[in-house]
Amino acid sequence: xxxxxxxxxxxxxxxxxxxxxxxxxxxxxxxxxxxxxxxxxxxxxxxxxxxxxxxxxxxxxxxxxxxxxxxxxxxxxxxxxxxxxxxxxxxxxxxxxxxxxxxxxxxxxxxxxxxxxxxxxxxxxxxxxxxxxxxxxxxxxxxxxxxxxxxxxxxxxxxxxxxxxxxxxxxxxxxxxxxxxxxxxxxxxxxxxxxxxxxxxxxxxxxxxxxxxxxxxxxxxxxxxxxxxxxxxxxxxxxxxxxxxxxxxxxxxxxxxxxxxxxxxxxxxxxxxxxxxxxxxxxxxxxxxxxxxxxxxxxxxxxxxxxxxxxxxxxxxxxxxxxxxxxxxxxxxxxxxxxxxxxxxxxxxxxxxxxxxxxxxxxxxxxxxxxxxxxxxxxxxxxxxxxxxxxxxxxxxxxxxxxxxxxxxxxxxxxxxxxxxxxxxxxxxxxxxxxxxxxxxxxxxxxxxxxxxxxxxxxxxxxxxxxxxxxxxxxxxxxxxxxxxxxxxxxxxxxxxxxxxxxxxxxxxxxxxxxxxxxxxxxxxxxx
Ligand SMILES: NC(=O)C1=CN([C@@H]2O[C@H](COP(=O)(O)OP(=O)(O)OC[C@H]3O[C@@H](n4cnc5c(N)ncnc54)[C@H](O)[C@@H]3O)[C@@H](O)[C@H]2O)C=CC1
Ligand SMILES: O=C(O)CCC(=O)C(=O)O
Numbered sequence: 001x002x003x004x005x006x007x008x009x010x011x012x013x014x015x016x017x018x019x020x021x022x023x024x025x026x027x028x029x030x031x032x033x034x035x036x037x038x039x040x041x042x043x044x045x046x047x048x049x050x051x052x053x054x055x056x057x058x059x060x061x062x063x064x065x066x067x068x069x070x071x072x073x074x075x076x077x078x079x080x081x082x083x084x085x086x087x088x089x090x091x092x093x094x095x096x097x098x099x100x101x102x103x104x105x106x107x108x109x110x111x112x113x114x115x116x117x118x119x120x121x122x123x124x125x126x127x128x129x130x131x132x133x134x135x136x137x138x139x140x141x142x143x144x145x146x147x148x149x150x151x152x153x154x155x156x157x158x159x160x161x162x163x164x165x166x167x168x169x170x171x172x173x174x175x176x177x178x179x180x181x182x183x184x185x186x187x188x189x190x191x192x193x194x195x196x197x198x199x200x201x202x203x204x205x206x207x208x209x210x211x212x213x214x215x216x217x218x219x220x221x222x223x224x225x226x227x228x229x230x231x232x233x234x235x236x237x238x239x240x241x242x243x244x245x246x247x248x249x250x251x252x253x254x255x256x257x258x259x260x261x262x263x264x265x266x267x268x269x270x271x272x273x274x275x276x277x278x279x280x281x282x283x284x285x286x287x288x289x290x291x292x293x294x295x296x297x298x299x300x301x302x303x304x305x306x307x308x309x310x311x312x313x314x315x316x317x318x319x320x321x322x323x324x325x326x327x328x329x330x331x332x333x334x335x336x337x338x339x340x341x342x343x344x345x346x347x348x349x350x351x352x353x354x355x356x357x358x359x360x361x362x363x364x365x366x367x368x369x370x371x372x373x374x375x376x377x378x379x380x381x382x383x384x385x386x387x388x389x390x391x392x393x394x395x396x397x398x399x400x401x402x403x404x405x406x407x408x409x410x411x412x413x414x415x416x417x418x419x420x421x422x423x424x425x426x427x428x429x430x431x432x433x434x435x436x437x438x439x440x441x442x443x444x445x446x447x448x449x450x451x452x453x454x455x456x457x458x459x460x461x462x463x464x465x466x467x468x469x470x471x472x473x474x475x476x477x478x479x480x481x482x483x484x485x486x487x488x489x490x491x492x493x494x495x496x497x498x499x500x501x502x503x504x505x506x507x508x509x510x511x512x513x514x515x516x517x518x519x520x521x522x523x524x525x526x527x528x
Contacts, residue, residue: 004047005024007030008030009051009055015074015294039061046065048068053075053281056080057081070301071091072094072297075293076100086315090386095314099295103288104283106286109165113141114277116138117138118136145169145170149203149237151171170197171188172188200230201223202232203231211237216239217245221251227251227253228252235259240261243269244270248273254276256276257279323364331367340440352419353418355414358413359412365402377392416429427443428444430442440452446489456500459497461498464518471498486499
């Protein structure tokens, strides 16, 4: 069945066309994001959800979406998506981090000009037939200091445009390296210095616990008299009531706001002030940006749903479309090895080590580790998958270690998974043969060659004559057919392991009978 995608916000028709061209079923309901009850009613029918900012992807909505595998945000900010809840349910969240950056930077510059020259108010007055030449006295931008808070993708473009306008650009961003500042031609400063020196302040950070109210009443009071403040990033970065008070007192000369604490904003402390220019979250609203983000999100979601390629995910390592086909058999191997170890683990897991040897060491091992963890934890929690497994492991305090060795030994590629529990360490290794099938090639240091079968018996025993015959008799009596049989041992007469693929699932009585056979130490049914 073709994967089904729901688009619940207004997106360029390009997205619909791409989904169709890529063989997906697509349902375009541009206003559904505003109707959370209706959305919750139908979300269970879809594998993918493409959104902008109106749709809120909450933990409650995700509960109603057992089929959902991916949420694609056609844009940058994902504050309308509960990422931890999506991760916990194994849903990938992706965005399009660059598609609307230029457009948004241009909107910030547009608002800077609009506030510098009172353009909206002058327009309204002129069109009302008043010719108020003396009312609108602006300020020049050339030579002024532009203070950028948050110098990432959009902030850097604003910096470049500011330099082009002959402004002096200063930036506060704890993650901006001195080298990058030099490359951008901006002066890196601390926040207090920026507040003190800037004639225009523009915000370009995400909204986080650290950035919320970064322009608080206290910080607004530190700004230069006559400053103009632009916010095209997120409502909540500026204390709106404090800004209104500073505008009323004349300390702040103007404000250009595209984003608000509450959106859609029908009432806001800034509304109605003559020196405030507002737009309804239009930062990304150009035909070019909307075309970019629609195309990108549809491509990324289709790649994931049809090929397993992951790009620009916020909760999963990337897997390119080119590497996905090569990686897929190893993802399967990692999951199966994890599942094997998970089913044999009865005490608390404290650590997991993944060793990648040979060709596989050059692959995307983060994704493989995520797959192994998913397989490992599946016996404990059914809903875990590659997306949620690393977070679940971290939450449970399981230490993860990855070791890569490029040199190949017996096999072109070998993946060894060692789990540490409170009581012991257990290692299992596997490879993928040229037929693309994953195989177990080592258990607890004992060499073997076993294919995975849907139903298997894992038996440890003393290597003594008669074991195989006795086992065959028990299974035969229970009418259980042996599909595959693999054995290995440390040395003749010593510890041995048998992995038996069987048709059908042996019942508890059969397991108990095998367990009672001479020289059998442990028997465990496994399902893959
Ligand atoms: N108005 C609109 O329609 C649009 C708004 N946006 C918003 O613009 C914002 C910026 O987007 P991008 O530049 O793409 O993000 P980005 O991630 O490239 O840049 C954000 C920058 O903020 C910096 N930062 C983080 N915490 C900080 C702190 N405490 N103080 C100072 N700097 C800090 C980061 O180091 C980073 O350089 C996002 O919130 C995004 O949602 C993006 C597109 C359209
Ligand atoms: O989709 C939109 O119009 C808003 C864009 C935005 O805020 C973002 O990309 O972060």
